[in-house]
Amino acid sequence: MMKPIKLELKNFGPFINETVHFDELKEEQLFLISGRTGSGKTILFDAMTYALYGEASTKDRDKNALRSQFADDKDIASVTFTFKINDAIYVAERQLPYRKPGNKTMTDTKFQLHDITANKKLLAAKPAEGRQAVHDIMKVDVNQFRQILILPQGEFKRFLLSSSKEKQPVLRTLFGTVRFKLLEDQLTAETKALEARVHSLEERLYILLEQIKSETKSEGTVRQQFLSYQEEVQRQQQALEAVQADWKEKSELLSAERRTLEEAAQVNDWLQQLKATEEQQRDLIAKQGYIQEVRDKVSQLKVLDYLKEKKEALAKLQDRRAAWDAKQKALTADKISEENLLASLKESQAQLEQDKSSADEKRRFRDHHRHYIVEEEWQELESRIALIDEEIQAHRQKLENIRPVDTGALLNELTTVMEEREALSQQIQDKQLMISQLEREKSDYDKQNEQAMAKETYEKELNELNLIQTEPLIAAIAQMREHLHSGEECPVCLQQVSEVPPLPDPEALAAYRKIEHRKIRLESLIEPLQAYSFHETAELTARIESLQTELSALTLAKDQCDMRYQASAARYQEDLKNEQTYQSHLQRDEKLQHELLTQTQLYDQFRSRTGSLNYRQFEETWHRYDQAIQDYETTEAELNSQVHDKEHDIARLENEVSHLTALLADSETEYEALTLKLKSDLEKNKLTEEALALNVDMSLLDTLQAEIEEYQSAVQAVQFKLDELNGQIAGRTFTDIRPMEEAVRNLEDTVTMLQAEKHTRLIRVKDNEKLLQQIEAGLKEYEAKVLKQQDTLELSRLLSGKNPHNLTLENYVLTYYLEQTLLLANVRLNDMTHHRYQFRRKKEKSLGYSGLDIEIFDRYSNQVRDITTLSGGETFLASLALALGLSDYVTQLSGGISLESVFIDEGFGTLDNETLETAIESLIELERSGKMVGLISHVEMLKSRIPAILHVESSGYISTTRFAVK
Structure with a gap:
């Protein structure tokens, strides 16, 4: 899922300006976060969680208390987290809100998320945008992040002990099974939609059947009318074919008559053209002399x-x-x-x-000393030396008025007050945790009491309905009556029905159905409430009030301690500021002395090389030579x-x-x-x-030439025309074509009449065939949807949990993933518990969500135990084994979430040395698989066994970090 690269903290908890570079681990991916109590180890987990989600690493930690108490009003408190997911690198930066003195409202929270894999790309610029953007990248929300990646102190076992209902969203995100839930919902919606579509298709088919052009109308079901109209269209097609045959015969006869007429008319026209062309040839012969x-x-x-x-x-x-x-x-x-x-x-x-030799000498002087003109520092050298000397005298006067101070006593006082404050903070945190646990327990009891009350109400109403006397067979009689038809066989006795009995009383039938529907509804409401019973909450309320009184006293004592601490811290900060001012003036004086010596040496070197008394004299000489050149x-x-x-x-x-x-x-x-x-x-x-x-008009030449060419073209054209006409006529004579024209006109009238009849019949047949094709396609779809409606309804019931195992499709898939996870987790749990314990999935059918509960098999007693019966150390080992098994399996899945890191806060102190050694070996093996594992613990054995340690060091109120890799 995520590997950290860099964590930058500004005024965050005890860290003022701190950066943790995780790449300093190099090849070591298993590291221990070590430091004394209150130094800020858990704050590092808070920082990663806050940067991504704007929350602390545990629900009980106040995110608004993460800002450093020593930050000034103008200082920004922020955390910048650089991390890697798969091959992409992201940077999440979030500023903490706070209330400035005199203001009633908090400052705005600022958030930015960048993708810096190749080029810096802004993914989100506001907290509201960031929530979705972070979820799209991480694939989990803040609660799931705490359960599978950050395992906070006191909370890492929540996933192990959570119910099926609580595990379902976590596993759904990890394994991407939301599509199965969507499939369940889609089938339910599709069942309803199919019913509407079937009715709509049926209406559409009847409308199409009414559009069939026929002299007779068909009746019956859609399929019966369709078959009847098919036969009618076949008869219409046969009649059309007869008209088409007659039209074809008359059209062929008309074409033959037209060809004969056209040939006779063409010969007559050629004879007329031949006579006219011969006359043109005689005229051209007469014009040859001219x-x-x-x-x-x-x-x-x-x-x-x-x-x-x-x-x-x-x-x-x-x-x-x-x-x-x-x-x-x-x-x-x-x-x-x-x-x-x-x-x-x-x-x-x-x-x-x-004059060349004189010019060359001036050029050498100019070029050799050009840098003194170009570089501005030589022009300002004399004035800079004077200013440095004046500043030296001023700093020496200030040093005489400042004396260094000793901050040791105040630091000891601050340390004492800080330790007292941390002790009170720990007590307050413990009280708050106890109150939260009791309030959650009371809230659970209140919810169970509400469900128990609802169950009692539903059962009372159901008992009252069961006392109402109704005719038990009235619904069966009504249903049987709907399927009886006069002249058909009875579906029960198979005898022919001669007379259909009347329906039962409609009002009695409606009342019976209403009562039965209400009973079914009440039974479905009572079924998921069977496990709920009443619980007494008075004792819990009293314990909560007592703890709240103790918490108020501790809070008052802590406030007083904070006031003393702030006063001491202010004095200490003032003394530190005076010391820093004195040291700063000393360093400035040394720097000025060195700078004065350097500048003086440069000035002496300049005068020696140029032979000038000062820069002004050198500048005038250089420019004079430059102009001459x-x-x-x-x-x-x-x-x-x-x-x-x-x-x-x-x-x-x-x-x-x-x-x-x-x-x-x-x-x-x-x-x-x-x-x-x-x-x-x-x-x-x-x-x-x-x-x-002599002047001759040459335009006459063009006129005469054009006249000659025109004559030659006319002679050639006439001769060509005569040859062509003689070849076409070929000895044929003139013909009278009037009788032939009359016969053609009569045939044209007959063909036109047949054409109109053919067109009318063709349109009717084509329209009817098109309608029949639409009806046939719609009929297939209609009959398929009727069949599918029945199949979809049955499938929807099975996938929604109405099956012998009370398992929805999604929970069925999740049980497979959980069992595969438990197989991998058992490998680690066997080693950690010396083959005593083994995870098992509860397979008993239960109400509501089921299939995701976990139990423990104890080989010592050869019996199954509830998870809650494990000791604190055993629970820690089981939680760790389950978290690592989940990480292993999710990583194996193609396209799943990549769990590349895990961070564990405390819990190792509950283990004996032998079990602790086993747990360390498991974590080392996990590191070898490429995962980063970070631990917070005070157990000394871990410091000697883990080669990479992130030291969190505190000076009393400010903490710093450093990596040490052996």
């Missing part, structure tokens, strides 16, 4: 356009050559100018080089950049001049070739250059 003239004119226009483009290209090339020549001359002049500027810049570079570097960089730019510009100009020279040479050859080509083309086409200068 189209040839257009072709000649297009050729002439194309040659003229080509030669004009050649002449224009020659003129453009001449213009480009002139531009390139002008640009070449301008670039040559720019290059000469840039070369003169470059020579001037190089002379300036030579002059700057002569920056000016030199700026000038040098600018000259270098300018020289580089001029060299780049000169190279660029040289490249451009070379490129233009090459272009002029290449263009000369191209110009001559173009001139010769133009002259040759003019001579070839018998044209002059003057003809090229």
Whole structure:
């Protein structure tokens, strides 16, 4: 379930600011918590319980008294608990509420729960949220936590002695059997729901049956009507099939007639198209001469356009050559100018080089001493030395006015008062425990008296009802009458019933049933109350009042002791504060002297290295050198950049001049070739250059070409159309189609009428078939639910405890888990008691909750004993064995709660040495299984046998802890 990692306490009990690191145990998982009485050992268990649940480790400890009495009003009291469950790590932090002086209400409790396994994730930020979040993680509430993980002093045997009813919630949480209880409740609810669903299904089926389309209506049960309508739908399907066959025959005949008509109409249309296309072909043949003239004119226009483009290209090339020549001359002049500027810049570079050695010397000084400028501590060194000297003088003046004090006498006084207070607190706690036990005993007696009184009342009413005279067979007669029908066999005598007798008097029948129902109710109320009887409580009341008087006297004495203790503690705290102040001033004076010496040495080192009398002189020299270096570097960089730019510009100009020279040479050859080509083309086409200068409308060329293309497309289209029509007609002639159209119209009317009839019958059949499918599915569900209703009712009765063993399903499962737990617990109990005692589960049937009671088998007497007959030491061993057995079994279960720790407060003092040795061996074996085991005890033998000890040490009013591992 849980392994602690760290426990942090602030103003919690006797711990002011304490942290317990459980990882200091390392490999040792069995450890003893040791310390004198009142030192705060049990407070550690309180802290873990309070961090998780906001409660102390026992019911009788006041959680509001856990805040340290020595905490100031402004101090926060809190506990922070870091723990591990499986592979997850959590941190629970809770602040304790308290009442400030002058206030009537308590401060608010604060709580936070984090998951820190990977990243810190907040699970709960308020106490209300924390309760559910802690339960989700721990899987147990605070009472179950006390019974199976923290075994507090005086309470660890409660689980052993608890009744079946008290054990059930603990075992339910540990073994996750709540699902069986939910199953019992679910079956009860399902039985009622099934009855409602069966009735609802029956009504729905009758509604669907009424929607069947039929000329006749069926009667009888749902199943009878369903079968009758099935036969009717089959007849409707047969009629539909006949209409479909007739419609199919007429539709096929109509399709054949339509095809014949369409073929004749198509041939007539082709013949008309052929005649029109032949007329178009004759017109195109007549236009052939005109189209040839257009072709000649297009050729002439194309040659003229080509030669004009050649002449224009020659003129453009001449213009480009002139531009390139002008640009070449301008670039040559720019290059000469840039070369003169470059020579001037190089002379300036030579002059700057002569100042380089002086600049390098200043740079070395600047860079070597830069840290004195960058680091602020050197700038403030002189003023810091002066301030430290002034503070030294002030502290020495304060030390002369303070003297150390001796706190030994007050500490002895505090210790004496504390011991008296602890003794009174123990007595008060004992009285409170006795009062609580007596009050619980009286409360139990009062509850039993109430149950006994209720039982007596129920029995009296039942006896009165039994005296009422009623006809015993009246209900049987009524039930038999409901199953008799005229003309059917009697279920008793198997004779045919000719006449059904009348029902008994309804009023007498109702009165009889009402009395019988009330008797059954009273018997069910009396049955669980059989074990209750009356108990006298006057003596218990007197003992409680006497103990309360004694408790008041002890409380008054403790209050007086607290007042004396608080006065002494205040004086002691004041003396401690004076001593702490004196020591603090001494330490501060030594620290200042050391700091003054260190700062002075640093200042001397600074002046020696820089050669300056003070920091101001050094700072002025450094900045002057830094500025001179920056000016030199700026000038040098600018000259270098300018020289580089001029060299780049000169190279660029040289490249451009070379490129233009090459272009002029290449263009000369191209110009001559173009001139010769133009002259040759003019001579070839018998044209002059003057003809090229004339303006010709070239848009006419596109118009003429479009006209030629249009004519050619028309010729091709007409020829293609003629070939296609001649192939389709294939020698067929014109046909008169009017008689064929009349025959098709008559067939279409017949098919349309059959189609409508077919559609109407088809819709009726499909609707009816769909309804029958729904009815059939619903009928199966209805009949299955009727059967299930009977099975569920019987199963619900068995699982709810109405069986020969009076065991519910959940208690039956829990008895298995308990028996497995007792098997493991018996292994340890046998060793601890030298094979004398053995746990057994009571198997006798009892009223109410049963099956989870435990008894002890004593091999010495060969008899079963009640748990309460064991001695104090034997009870401790039995409780310990049961707790460890429970831990073992829960850990074995897959998916169960992992019980990884157990903490035991006292109880070992009741054991003799031999039995104690056996108990220690059992705990060591438990440690080997990987569980952490923590013990609180004053028994000396445990200190020598357990290698890991958590010492709780007290100075009288404040406690501290430390781990010691051998």
